[in-house]
Amino acid sequence: PRVANRLLRRVRDYALVRGDGDITGALADEALSTLEIDALGLDPSDRRYLDALCRLFGGGPVGVDTLSATLNEERDTLEDVLEPFLLHCGFLQRTARGRVATPAAFAHLGLPAPTPAPAPNGDSPLPGLED
Incomplete structure (x- = not known):
């Protein structure tokens, strides 16, 4: 609201x-x-946040303090103003390791979503999906 x-x-x-x-x-x-509000209601600040997360940090995970410094925005502004709407839209996830862009965020920006990196030991990153 x-x-x-x-x-x-x-x-x-x-x-x-x-x-x-x-x-x-x-x-x-x-x-x-x-006002540069797109069809989903994202404004330039929202898109700038997603653009930094997706392009500069490969979709994350990245800490909120790093994003704050990169965007030259206060941490509280990110957490209280920008992130709630991006979470609601399904473009952002908050994890223990940091902020992560969802495939929907990449699609909204017209970017290809990154493919998950294989586990260092060659195993599948998800249990039960071994070759």
């Missing part, structure tokens, strides 16, 4: 500045496009 309310306020402000204050479907689409 917090994200939806924030977007609604931004579209309302756009309607007041650019139109007569009435929010139509066309005006909402124009406002979201101008």
Whole structure:
């Protein structure tokens, strides 16, 4: 609800500045496009987070402090503002080892998802899937 309310306020402000204050479907689409909000509701900050996680860190795992330094954002901003929506969308997982991008995150960015690395001893990374 917090994200939806924030977007609604931004579209309302756009309607007041650019139109007569009435929010139509066309005006909402124009406002979201101008604000660089994509079809799933991700804004430039969300995409910047995912882009860093996927491109710079290969999808993770990466610690939140490392992401914070890379993005020049406060840790609290990442944890309280960006990550909840990305978790809700299924683009992010929080693990004990750090943040991990899901295959859906790679797909949303138009990137190929990495293939899992084989275990160092040549065994399958998943039990029961040996050759």
